[in-house]
Amino acid sequence: MKSTGIVRRLDELGRITLPIELRRNFDVNERDPLEIFVDDDKIILKKYNPADIFTGEDMDDLIDYKGKKVSRKSIIELAKLAGFEITEA
Incomplete structure (x- = not known):
């Protein structure tokens, strides 16, 4: 797995903000659905x-x-x- 070097904190509702660079690279736009996967100790987001x-x-x-x-x-x-x-x- 490749590290981006980006660290984000969860807010009080458990949300994070995906950096604009990642959203552009993966063509994720506002309100796009993301699928959530779990692999051992990893949380994986994938455009749905x-x-x-x-x-x-x-x-x-x-x-x-x-x-x-x-x-x-x-x-x-x-x-x-x-x-x-x-x-x-």
Whole structure:
């Protein structure tokens, strides 16, 4: 892991400010969602990219169904598995 040499303190609400250099380098803008991971004693932040719940692939054509992201491709495959005849447009 590479050190940036930047140290930040948590405020009274547990927040930190990401330096502008990091936000620019990682294309993180105001209000962008960040995903939080834990790896042993490390906290890892990653810019959130929604993915299909079935394949895990990042996709542009995701549909929100009951709070879950599903691609059109997965929906078509599931419909075919369920026995529906699908004509793709």
